[in-house]
Amino acid sequence: MANATERELQKQIGIIKRYAEIGKAATFDTDYEFLEPMTRTLDDVQVATGKIEQGDKKRHYALFWMVKNTQFDEIAFNNLNENNTDKAIDIWEKTLKSVVTKKNYSSYLNLSTLYAALSVTNTMIDLPMLQKSFKIKSQVLNSESLKFLSELISTNPNSVDATEISKRFVDETYEWLKPYIDKPLIIQRDNEQISVFEEEWEGKGITVQDLINLFRSYPENIRTYFSDKFTEIPISNIETTINKTEILRKKDPHNAEEFGHELYEKTIDDLKQVEKILGTANIQYQMLASKLAGEILQCAIEFFNVFIKDDELDPGEEAIGLCDLAKTIGATGQIDERIEDTTETIQKWVDGKSEREAYKKVANECEYINNELLLCNDSRPSIQNARLLIKKCEPKLLQLKTKDDGKPYIDTSDLVVNVAMGMIVAELNSAQENFTPSQIDSLSAKLSQARNLIATIRRMDMSSATKNRLLTNITSIVSSDVQIKAAIEKRSSSCYIATMAYGSYEHPQVLILREYRDHKLSRSTLGRAFIKSYYAASPYFVVALKNHHRINKLIRSALNIFIGSLKNE
Template structure:
């Protein structure tokens, strides 16, 4: 994970609960080394994270990024701290490249346990380690460890370990910041459904926030598409079939995502689904009326039916569904009427032919008789 590999604390070469004195000492040392182009290594580069490229600019930026208390907390949640004998031993293993031993220690003091005064830092460290994995199961465990820490009463102990002891923080807002950052990190790595699955072990508060984050964009996109289609339809009703079909195609994926996130009983989903269905339906109605008047297409009735059937498949509310059913029934009547008219026309042609043929035969007979 980028935010861990290039964490300001890693570039600075310190743990996130380093004292102010340790921080200033490291700052002076690392700046002096980078200024003359001399490579500097830290005990906390950690082999598991791969190589690190320290430049003068990156070092200056790293120390600047961990000056404020809020920033210290934010970046600490994606790094390691040494706040207990367990951490001390595990970090020594990690420095030596023995990841399994380090992991074993942190898992031993966190698995099936609540966050307490002795293991709060282990929850953070375990979470950071797990987030480095490419395995979704590990990442899921890492997220759960972080959220569990932030939502616990001992998160204050974590905060005071990495920031000033007078600093206070809103647990819920910090949880949301963590989620936002994780979503940014996962954006090009996982699909929406995969990302949601990573958070599936978290509580209702997290799920509610995720639902809000994931529904805002598709809702806005669908509503924008509806408004755009409405303007085009009113400006050129003869192309309403084309506009309605395009509206469905452009919103299909977003509507499917909302359905999976919210369910069909959710009021927001009902509202946007019915808005979409009504606009597609109106495209069908306008197209039929326009085509009937101008006789511009032989398939206008079939195409209008297609749009109304699409609208019915989307609609949730009773009023919208009833409207779609009524429109389809009307179109079916028109179709039956056309069929009946066609049959009557064919019959009249047949009758006329038979009558004409009979008259011709009679004339032939009369001629032969003479």
């Protein structure tokens, strides 16, 4: 047993040595039938003894064997000696509780070890039983439970480091089960034997994902430590190839399209392996996929930008092809949005090939405006950037109109109007989605800026479809502006306590209190709670006290004292 005394251990070693000296092998009660046959040479014994001389090593190897500590253990081992394995399992299972205790710890350890021994042979793996073993072992390895193991095998309980012990257990498990990965075996899954030699079974044995799933009940850091053993090399290969491609792309953007395709071909198999192990929902996988897709996309962008002015080479189709490859990677978040936006932009350029001939006589103006629009794709959507776009493009549009006021002019004007309007709406939507009552003045200012800029945009020439969209947005913005201004007016006229006391929302003393609210009170949890309670209750106080001049005078006096203390801070 793993908790045998030193005297018992030396006695067993002596027996093995005496048998070995006469060329025979000693046998013991613990040579159970479900274990693989073993040999015990003198060298084997010496090596094994050396491995358990130190306390931490003894504790490590005890995790893979059994201990005898209770009467239940005694009965279970008697059944194992008689080859009544099911009876032994039943005895230990009945002692398992919702919590591991000092009394039942040996049952958890013994049962998890027995399940592991029974689940793997040279010809078959019983996956459900193996999973059961690891689930129970996770409770054995709990930091609170490991002290019981140290007590059982007489090692120092103060030296217990659950994380390091679990990692060593993972390392040992990996070396034990690694030879069985994809090995032609019979796999027991959900109580149904499936031979790998049957045509309907496509697998070759226990899979990497099967092994990773064994650790589902373990802490996240241990699960990650184990999965890293299978993902470290492919992830390193992918990241190294991405970095090399980035260097090549920056050095020679004219060949960026070729670099992008090579990057995809060299990394896609490794990425699929990582995906199979970690799953698409895994954060590490998502970051890796986004990084790979982002570099392929950047190759498309730089290739397109380099040749967009080239009269002999049309880069559109090749760039779209790279964008499509980047899309297949399955990136998420901003990278996925960039792929969509870039693809849409380039696709419009590809679709407009026949029309570009008509633009040649106004090429300078159109080129300038198109470049500004491309820059907008990489800039933050804002009213300020929309204003800058209009300011830069409007003079060029007027020049374009003098040369050709037909389709090239209207189409280009439509593009500018739509992009500018999109940036305005994006900033307003963002401001409204994240709106809090304390930001009402800021939102009102944004709406006013938007209305002023829209007045300029509305005077520009555009198609009827674009004008209809613009009018729809104008209606929405004006409606929001009216509502916000009404709310400000209502806030100003609602005569909350300070406003009631001083008679004006813009009174200097009220301004000081507002500044204190916005810049100090609102920055603490308690302060925000007070603000919320104040705005909920103060309208009722105002209704009750607004005509009581003496009380208002007392409130002013109290507020003046408070404001004076603020000024002295």
